[in-house]
Amino acid sequence: MECPKCSSKWSVKNTAPSSDTTRLHLRRKVSEFLAWYSDDYVVRLRFCQNCGYSAITVELEISDFTSIIRICMNEKPDVFLKKKGEKCLHLTE
Numbered sequence: 001m002e003c004p005k006c007s008s009k010w011s012v013k014n015t016a017p018s019s020d021t022t023r024l025h026l027r028r029k030v031s032e033f034l035a036w037y038s039d040d041y042v043v044r045l046r047f048c049q050n051c052g053y054s055a056i057t058v059e060l061e062i063s064d065f066t067s068i069i070r071i072c073m074n075e076k077p078d079v080f081l082k083k084k085g086e087k088c089l090h091l092t093e
């Protein structure tokens with residue numbers, strides 16, 4: 001991936017798959033958003049050597065991703081729209 005701040009290479013510094021029990025600090029932030037749906041995802045801590053920007057990214061199967069969006073929009077459009085602006089799109093903060 002490219003660093004969203006400077007477009008240099010955005011390297012993986014740490015990875016926590018769903019079976020990982022030693023990197024719970026990485027998974028905790030994501031679990032806050034995804035626990036209602038699944039705990040089967042991969043969390044990666046990325047770091048840019050150029051500008052120092054660091055953030056967490058999440059790897060999900062595309063069918064899970066589209067399913068999550070569909071459920072949110074169909075069942076709780078008000079909450080989804082609010083969360084979209086406030087949190088859902090900022091999982092890497």
Ligand SMILES: [Zn+2]
Binds near residue numbers: 005006008052
């Ligand atoms: Zn950068």
